[in-house]
Amino acid sequence: MLTIQLISAFVLASCQQALAKSCSGFTAIDRPNGPTYTSIDGPRVISKGANCPATQNCTVPHGGYVTAGRTLNISDPSYADSVFKTISSVVELEFVETKTYPVSNGTMGFENGTSGYVIFTPYTICTTGRLSDCDAGELNGELVEACTLDLRSEGRLEGLTSPVITVGDDLETLTCNPANTTQAKNGNYSSSCTGSEEEADHTGAASALGGMSLLLLSGSLLVALVGF
Ligand SMILES: *[C@@H]1O[C@H](CO)[C@@H](O)[C@H](O)[C@H]1NC(C)=O
Ligand SMILES: *[C@@H]1O[C@H](CO)[C@@H](O)[C@H](O)[C@H]1NC(C)=O
Ligand SMILES: *[C@@H]1O[C@H](CO)[C@@H](O)[C@H](O)[C@H]1NC(C)=O
Ligand SMILES: *[C@@H]1O[C@H](CO)[C@@H](O)[C@H](O)[C@H]1NC(C)=O
Ligand SMILES: *[C@@H]1O[C@H](CO)[C@@H](O)[C@H](O)[C@H]1NC(C)=O
Ligand SMILES: *[C@@H]1O[C@H](CO)[C@@H](O)[C@H](O)[C@H]1NC(C)=O
Secondary structure, three states, rough: HHHHHHHHHHHHHHHHHOOOOEEEEEEEEEEEEEEEEEEEEEOOEEEEEEEEOOOEEEEEEEEEEEEEOOOOOOOOOOEEEEEEHHHHHHHOOOOOEEEEEEEEEEEEEOOOOOEEEEEEEEEEEEEEEEEEEEEOOHHOOEEEEEEEEEOOOOOOEEEEEEEEEOOOOHHHHHHOOOOOOOHOOOOOOOOOOOOOOOOOHHOOOOOOOOOOOHHHHHHHHHHHHHOO
């Protein structure tokens, strides 16, 4: 049994060698504050919809689980692993793989007569530069941006928790918090959910949500999900 495992390990190792896909050079573009800068990952909805009556202010609880990780906009994603290592060796950044983090528990106030929901926008630390010495010639000279999450405070995900005030946006009718589902906890967040808070744990289906902000949000989420 052990022998077979060893052999498979060797075969796997040699296959990876044969398919070596790496760029051993990276030249960061320097900015006023050095080669790194702060940026943001796509926003995630972390509350259910708030609908305050015209005569009363209200609050909505927010929190849940956000899955995020390093990102790289390289044209050939099969080079990503190696390129992250190369960039790490040049710029002082550790590219943490995608993980699920609990985020900002609390309550957000909304004024009477308004509706909305709460979003969490993870902060990232990025660098931009050119690749060189790549196994595939066409990658040489490619300008790429590599980002990692801001985990400076004890491995907690740093980010901005903010309200989105809406007028006639379907997201305000969210009956549950999409970041607070079993699915989100397991790393499979979806920007919508259906049913009550309790039922949400068992449903994964996206409801028929529309509206401009959801479109924008999906765009950001797409960008966020092109991580590795
Ligand atoms: C909110 O409440 C105040 C005070 O009761 C009222 O004057 C105002 O019109 C309300 N706003 C909305 C949007 O209903
Ligand atoms: C809602 O909160 C605002 C700001 O705290 C306050 O000025 C307003 O009177 C409150 N409205 C109601 C209806 O309580
Ligand atoms: C998360 O869901 C639980 C019930 O499953 C609920 O008690 C809690 O208030 C929810 N928290 C947030 C922030 O939505
Ligand atoms: C939020 O509350 C839940 C349940 O109480 C907890 O598991 C989670 O760690 C909390 N998240 C943060 C960021 O404090
Ligand atoms: C990656 O993103 C940077 C910064 O936005 C941009 O300048 C560069 O052209 C992008 N590269 C690719 C391959 O998309
Ligand atoms: C993630 O959720 C989608 C639907 O939102 C579902 O089709 C997919 O199977 C889920 N994946 C995992 C790994 O649970």
